[in-house]
Structures are given as C-alpha cells and as structure tokens.
Amino acid sequence: MNHRRMILLSFLAPGILSGQASIAADYPTGPITFIAPFAAGSTTDAAARVLAQHMTKTLGQPAVIDNRVGAGGTIGLTGAFRSKPDGYTLVFTSLSAQIISSFSVPGLPWDPATSFTPIGQIAIVPMAMAVSGTLPISSLRELVAYAKSHPNELTFGTLGSSTAQSLAMATFMKRTGISMREIPYKTSAQIFTDVAAGRVDIVIDNVANILPILQGGRVRPLAVTTGERVSAMKATPTISEAMIPGFAMASWVGLAAPAGTPPGVIATVSAALKKALDSAEYKEWLQSNGALPADHTDPKGFSEFIDSELNLWRSAAALAGVINK
Known part of the structure; x- marks a missing residue:
C-alpha cells in the first residue's frame, strides 16, 4: 500500500x-x-x-x-x-x-x-446408509466384507458426484479400502424404488428421506454418518462407532x-x-x-x-x- x-x-x-x-x-x-x-x-x-x-x-x-x-x-x-x-x-x-x-x-x-x-x-x-434387503448384509462390517470379496460389483445410487451423499461415500470407500459403482439418478424417489426392488444395492441420503423406505424391511439401515446417533434411528450405529473412529460427515x-x-x-x-x-x-x-x-x-x-x-x-x-x- x-x-x-x-x-x-x-x-x-x-x-x-x-x-x-x-x-x-x-x-x-x-x-x-x-x-x-x-x-x-x-x-x-x-x-x-x-x-x-x-x-x-x-x-x-x-x-x-x-x-x-x-x-x-x-x-x-x-x-x-x-x-x-x-x-x-x-x-x-x-x-x-x-x-x-x-x-x-x-x-x-x-x-x-x-x-x-x-x-x-x-x-x-444427518445422513444414513442403507442396503437393499435382497442382499445378505445386515451391518457395516458385513457390507465391507462383501464388497471386498465382490470388488466393484455393489452399486450405490446418488443424485450426482458433486453431492454430499456421493462425497461421503467416496470417503467411506477410501477409508475402508473397498470399491463400489456409483449410479446417478435424477430423483431420490427413483433411488429408493430401485433399492427396495434390489436394482441398486445401497443408498445414502438424509435421515428424513431414508426413514419412510425402512418400513417393511425391504431396505435395512446400516449406519448414520454423524458423530452421534440420531434419535429417529436410535438402534442404528454411527459409522464412527461401527467401523471408522472419528468419521463424521x-x-x-x-x-x-x-x-x-x-x-x-x-x-x-x-x-x-x-x-x-x-x-x-x-x-x-x-x-x-x-x-x-x-x-x-x-x-x-x-x-x-x-x-x-x-x-x-x-x-x-x-x-x-x-x-x-
């Protein structure tokens, strides 16, 4: 100056x-x-x-x-x-x-x-990760074990690669050493329909969006992405406590x-x-x-x-x- x-x-x-x-x-x-x-x-x-x-x-x-x-x-x-x-x-x-x-x-x-x-x-x-009920997976550790024995076979649906859901999943895959294929969708409703039907394997989305599709058991919750559990899904562990200490996105x-x-x-x-x-x-x-x-x-x-x-x-x-x- x-x-x-x-x-x-x-x-x-x-x-x-x-x-x-x-x-x-x-x-x-x-x-x-x-x-x-x-x-x-x-x-x-x-x-x-x-x-x-x-x-x-x-x-x-x-x-x-x-x-x-x-x-x-x-x-x-x-x-x-x-x-x-x-x-x-x-x-x-x-x-x-x-x-x-x-x-x-x-x-x-x-x-x-x-x-x-x-x-x-x-x-x-908070976001939550859930898996199609057509798969023999009931926990985060089972998901990682399955993905490691079936590399690049599992799929997950998102609304695009520049979304929080996609980036959180990319971080999760890096931290656990697994590879899964991302399937882009135009709407969350389409993802939820396909996960319930087994046409796509995994979804990660806001808890408020995930809750309705958990009814009936066709989709199973695996974990939430926050550092603490969510009251609306009290039985669902955090990624941090289930597998990756300190994970919070x-x-x-x-x-x-x-x-x-x-x-x-x-x-x-x-x-x-x-x-x-x-x-x-x-x-x-x-x-x-x-x-x-x-x-x-x-x-x-x-x-x-x-x-x-x-x-x-x-x-x-x-x-x-x-x-x-």
Missing part, C-alpha cells in the same frame, strides 16, 4: 467506523430480507420460515422470505454476496451451497471463506450475512437467532425431520466450523475427482 493511500485511510477510517457504529445502534429500522436458496415448501424452507418469524419478533421488524432456487443453492448465495452489507439482507446457507459448490461449480464470483460473515449454524442434517444449514456487515449488527442478529433456535416450534421441526441441534450457533464458532468443513469436503472431492477449480 503506498504512502498516500495510508494517509487517506487514516482520515477515512474514523468516519467509516463511526458510520458502522451508527448503523449497528439503530438496527433494525425496516424489513429484513432472508434469502432462502431452498424450494418453497421444502423441509429446509420450513425451518427458514420458522426461524425468520421468531427472529423478527425479537428484532421488531417484519421478515421477507426470498426463495432463490437453482444451481445447487449458489444463485441464492450470489444474490446475498451482491447485497449491501447492512444487515437487511441475510442468507440461509448450507453445506451444498457454500462449501461443495465452491469447488465443484466453476466461475462463482464469491469465496466461501471470505465473502460472507457467518452468524450461526442452525441445524445438522453430515449436511448442515446456517445463517450468514454479506462480508462487511457491521459487527454490532452481526451481534444483534446472532442474539435473535439463538433465541429462535430455543423456540418450541423450531425444536419440533428438528425432531420431525430427523435433524440434530446445531453445535456452532455463534459467529466465531460457525466461522471456524466453515473453515474445517472446507478442508474436509475439499479432500472428499479430491478423492472423487470432482474439483473443477
């Missing part, structure tokens, strides 16, 4: 800081837009609406839910990135939209680590703001978020959707978590060969 620019900044900085303090002190004075990169009516959209409603009661201003769907959630995040960093545009982010898309979708204008100010994680979305949802949003505004929004997360209505959403309470509900903790997730999922993407930049 040259000498003239340093002098200029020394004069401007007090004014900038004063302006930010004024914004934070008055915030909020108008409606707050929550960008939700989820389809209206989806389970994650329902969570976003419950939280936004409770937060705006605390903040004393109305909420506007702006569903911007498409491109794996990146359309919504790009909209937030291009918004004024004043606290009046917030964005519900996710593993898929912010982390996985950052290295699987070329040409994004934002950086996952620096373009957004984390406010707080709102939920952990799960989807998640969080709240963020455009980078440069005043710290005082972030603190105000963070406090409102924590209060909303403690609401009975939101806890009911967690229970009914097989989700787990967030571990990183404050800005600092969520920021550190995002950094660790970037490393974890980038490594998984490298294993799967899906890094585009």
Whole structure:
C-alpha cells in the first residue's frame, strides 16, 4: 500500500467506523430480507420460515422470505454476496451451497471463506446408509466384507458426484479400502424404488428421506454418518462407532450475512437467532425431520466450523475427482 493511500485511510477510517457504529445502534429500522436458496415448501424452507418469524419478533421488524432456487443453492448465495452489507439482507446457507459448490461449480464470483460473515449454524442434517434387503448384509462390517470379496460389483445410487451423499461415500470407500459403482439418478424417489426392488444395492441420503423406505424391511439401515446417533434411528450405529473412529460427515444449514456487515449488527442478529433456535416450534421441526441441534450457533464458532468443513469436503472431492477449480 503506498504512502498516500495510508494517509487517506487514516482520515477515512474514523468516519467509516463511526458510520458502522451508527448503523449497528439503530438496527433494525425496516424489513429484513432472508434469502432462502431452498424450494418453497421444502423441509429446509420450513425451518427458514420458522426461524425468520421468531427472529423478527425479537428484532421488531417484519421478515421477507426470498426463495432463490437453482444451481445447487449458489444463485441464492450470489444474490446475498451482491447485497449491501447492512444487515437487511441475510442468507440461509448450507453445506451444498457454500462449501461443495465452491469447488465443484466453476466461475462463482464469491469465496466461501471470505465473502460472507457467518452468524450461526442452525441445524445438522444427518445422513444414513442403507442396503437393499435382497442382499445378505445386515451391518457395516458385513457390507465391507462383501464388497471386498465382490470388488466393484455393489452399486450405490446418488443424485450426482458433486453431492454430499456421493462425497461421503467416496470417503467411506477410501477409508475402508473397498470399491463400489456409483449410479446417478435424477430423483431420490427413483433411488429408493430401485433399492427396495434390489436394482441398486445401497443408498445414502438424509435421515428424513431414508426413514419412510425402512418400513417393511425391504431396505435395512446400516449406519448414520454423524458423530452421534440420531434419535429417529436410535438402534442404528454411527459409522464412527461401527467401523471408522472419528468419521463424521453430515449436511448442515446456517445463517450468514454479506462480508462487511457491521459487527454490532452481526451481534444483534446472532442474539435473535439463538433465541429462535430455543423456540418450541423450531425444536419440533428438528425432531420431525430427523435433524440434530446445531453445535456452532455463534459467529466465531460457525466461522471456524466453515473453515474445517472446507478442508474436509475439499479432500472428499479430491478423492472423487470432482474439483473443477
């Protein structure tokens, strides 16, 4: 930085800081837009609406839910990135939209680590691995043993190689030394139908999606991918306890703001978020959707978590060969 620019900044900085303090002190004075990169009516959209409603009661201003769907959630995040960093545009982010898309979708204008100010994680979305009842497999160890004796014979269905499900499976195969064939599908419903019928052997998906197909015994649960068991599947072990100590890969949802949003505004929004997360209505959403309470509900903790997730999922993407930049 040259000498003239340093002098200029020394004069401007007090004014900038004063302006930010004024914004934070008055915030909020108008409606707050929550960008939700989820389809209206989806389970994650329902969570976003419950939280936004409770937060705006605390903040004393109305909420506007702006569903911007498409491109794996990146359309919504790009909209937030291009918004004024004043606290009046917030964005519900996710593993898929912010982390996985950052290295699987070329040409994004934002950086996952620096373009957004984390406010707080709102939920952990566990995945579960299940196997067709047509196979003689009832546990994770039996799956690995079968796969080793039948290399590259077993199949698993996903919605594509740049999804959390596919990347978690790539990591699992690497850690256990097995090889299975990935079969891409257009919808989860098609995967579930084929697993139940034995046309594809294994499925890995969000717990909320897996639960209905376990009825009747045509599909057997093997493990969940989180570090702890899930209440909706209490009898199903984690991958960590069943076979790979420390294994933990799960989807998640969080709240963020455009980078440069005043710290005082972030603190105000963070406090409102924590209060909303403690609401009975939101806890009911967690229970009914097989989700787990967030571990990183404050800005600092969520920021550190995002950094660790970037490393974890980038490594998984490298294993799967899906890094585009």
